[in-house]
Amino acid sequence: MEAKSYQEVNEEILRTLGRPRMRFVITVSLLALGTLIGAACWAYQIAHGLGIAGYVHPVYWIIYLTNFVFWIGIGHSGTLISAVLYLFRAKWRTGISRSAEAMTIFCVFIAALFPLIHLGRSWIFYWLIPYPNQRTLWINFQSPLIFDVFAVSTYFTVSLLFWYIGLIPDLAVIRDRAKGIPRKIYGLFSLGWVGNHRQWHHYGTAYLILAGLATPLVLSVHSVVSWDFALIIVPGYHDTIFAPYFVDGAIHSGLAMVLILLIPLRKIYKFEKFITINDLESMAKAMIVTGLFIGYCYGMELFMAWYSGNRFEKDMILIRLLGQYRISYYLAVICNIAAPLFLFSKRVRTNTRALFAIAVSVTIGMWLERYFIVLGPIAQDYDPYNWGSYFPQPVEILITFGSFSFFFFLFLLFAKFLPSVSIAESKEDLEPPLRLRQKER
């Protein structure tokens, strides 16, 4: 944190809320177009059924679930940075927590769309909600899909509230500097915050409690998503290691996505004072740890498949290494495990281009990992007569593309209309203005 005064903090951060330049408008329009393409494909799919999405017996969980796990996973890193690091009082959190938390909300929102897309008949999603209904049906509370409903909706609500509570003082700052209609809108959302001592006191306690409550969600939500697979007795799904494996993979891919978002943001908005190279380096170091644990999990799966002596487990691993999805496996190993090893060198860690490249590689690798984990075991399970072959279809690819466009679209809108660095927390990090210091100078 190298800004000097509160006024400077305000001005630097609020500078980004100014009039959008042409390149911003063009980028946002292109991303909106991408989103519309994805939405159009979804509409096409609703009209024509899941068959055009490549669903074929027995492969019924494909790219939409890959995307679901992928997007939820990315969201976890945001909560890790904003909630877990807050509890650890880590200094490097301040510049990045607002953007990270916003990233989480958008990721979880997009992730929540995918089960709907995957349903085919998306309009019947309300069958998953436990309420007394005319059909006199209740949901099966021991199903992992229901755990998902509870976990994802809790995660979305908690992330949204945590982000919003953090935003309230900053919205008050904007309200006090805006005029006209923007003033009314920001005023509405800042809820009449004035920043008196009572409000700050309760705010501090509430924020700490919210951080403490959001922290276990980092573990639990992605574990619940992993149990969607691990509780199924198909070799390749039924592994006890899935829960920590997925959580760690989530943090790994999430850190990569935070780097992908922040490195350009920092450059374009000239936020080097708030998001220092040390912050980026700390994230890179965390990525080494998560990458190594993923390597451990890959190794353990291979070993245990052999050790189990179970014919089907061994075959599953052989199919993974030599079968139709082997390219995605090898690519995932290279992108997830080998690429982050370069981060052991300080020169790589402090070079933003290298960091960006490694982050992109990890993102691709993690998507591919979800791909071969979700598809492989069900495509070829116990009985060879039941095996099926699946190839990605244009509809799915375009919807995936649409989801990425939608994510960056939402994030750019956030960066333009809301402060992407937390103003109140940046001010807390500075030394308060003291007459004593003035005299000393």
Place this chain on the structure above:
Amino acid sequence: MATSRRSFRPVWIVIFCLLIAIGAVVFLYGILAGNTSRTWHAYLVNYLFWFSLAYGIVLYGAVMNMTTADWARPIKRLTEAFGPFLPLSLPMLWLLYIGREEIFIWIREPAPEKSFWLNMSFLFIRNSVGLILLSGVSLALIYSSVRGDSKISPPSEDDLKKEKIDETIQRRQDSPAWRAQVLLSPLLAVLYGVVLSSVGIDLVMSLDPHWYSTLFGAYYFLNSFYIGLAALAILSAVSLNTLGLKALVKPYYFHDLGKILFGFCMLSGYFFYAQFIVIWYGNLPEETHYLIERFRYSPWENLAYVILIITFLFPIFILLFRRIKLNPLLLSVVSVIILIGYWLERFILVAPTYWKGEGLPIGIPEVGIAAGFFGMLALSVTLFLRRFPILPISDPLFLKYLKREYDKKLEAERKKFGFV
């Protein structure tokens, strides 16, 4: 100001030697009197518990280096004090070779498809190599930490004034001793994960050769780290008066340690649950028989609930309270209970594989051998702390900690006289 010259009194050395003697006597008596199965398994349970505790706490020192955490710097030497105990893991592993027929079922009834992995020579070679590497790297880390300290004198209050201190910290960060620690800490962490997984799989999971769980290795090394933290809490509380660290170890240190303990309690419970729910839900006989034996059959069922309460439910609840975390004595009591719980947890993993009788086999062999191991551990800690400087004065993060505390003191004084 930043020195500490007190140490453990010599009477403790005598007491610990006595405990070791008791352990050895109980062990030998058990072997010679023919109660071999129970004695060897008691030895195994204690081996697993005490060495994983020691490796866990040394890992915590490495973790502190990697996260550049300066709040716990004064107790850095306490985490390294378990160093001399670590190399003993090798001869004590080889001792298990004598009792191999009693412990490893797959010697008498080999599992042919696993015989590549589960055969005596390979098992002992890979675990020995792993433990040599792990204890070697741990000792190298401890050596670089201690070597730096014996060459430098402690800083005075003048040194802590603003301008010179940043230079000094920079100099210490460039010193070879610190650079060695920065290099060795992540290496230790990686080795710890791999070696302790191997130990867990080979010495615990293989006792029931037809059972497997991919999470078992990670579960084992995470629990070891957790019990290492609990041991650190106890040792920190003891060292406040015995080693004169009261001036440097502030109450918020125990608060933070309590919070970390709470976090790892949740993590350990989570890892346990992750294994449990997958196996319970899948209901596959090849996986469930292991759990059913430990959670549904007597006499293990009641023990399992006791373990659940004292290792998970009790710490989770009690560590929510600030007053408990701030009080070193109460925190140590909670830690002792957690350690007992995890000893019982190792016990329940191992014991049902050999004990088919009535009642729980917890008696003189188990407690006596536990006393022996505890004596060895405590003796190594005591001798280490008597020999080497208690404070890590060459550590740049320790200097940062001292500077931070000094600045806080100045700030507090200014507030009293300058503000109002």
Place this chain on the structure above:
Amino acid sequence: MAIQQGLVGVFIYLDDVLRAIGKLNGGGIPIKNVYSPMKSPEIIEAMEAKPSGIRPVSLIAGILGGCSGLALATYAHLRWNLITSGKPILPWIPWVVIFFEMLILISVLCTVAALLIKGRIPRIHYGKGGYRPTFSGDRFGIEVYGGSSELEKAWAIMKESGAEEIDEI
């Protein structure tokens, strides 16, 4: 000079604010609000604020929320007795997840509600009274109400402590 209802003093420096708070409290003049652009533990300590009552709310709401999740699950499974894969009708093991998620959800909702209630937000007429827009920028403020003699004393104290400007409300 008679002063009507209240005063708000605008300060640049934090130590001035703390000094003024100390003197106002010592003089028995009740301070209504102290505004700051960020959370200041020093101000909160000087105002001798009681520990925020949000913590017990979160804990109790969480436990009740978790139990309500379990209650819902129990009710649903008793009403619609579907035995799936040989598991018991009321299986507590998977319901640990339901308990946990509901605990977090209800606890968070109640914490936010408690914050809104205790912070007395949302508020439409936040500007009435001593609030000045600079307080969200880089200025601190002290808002005092009372009788005319008290306010005269307060005016003097704030001026002496180094207030940048003092306005009547």
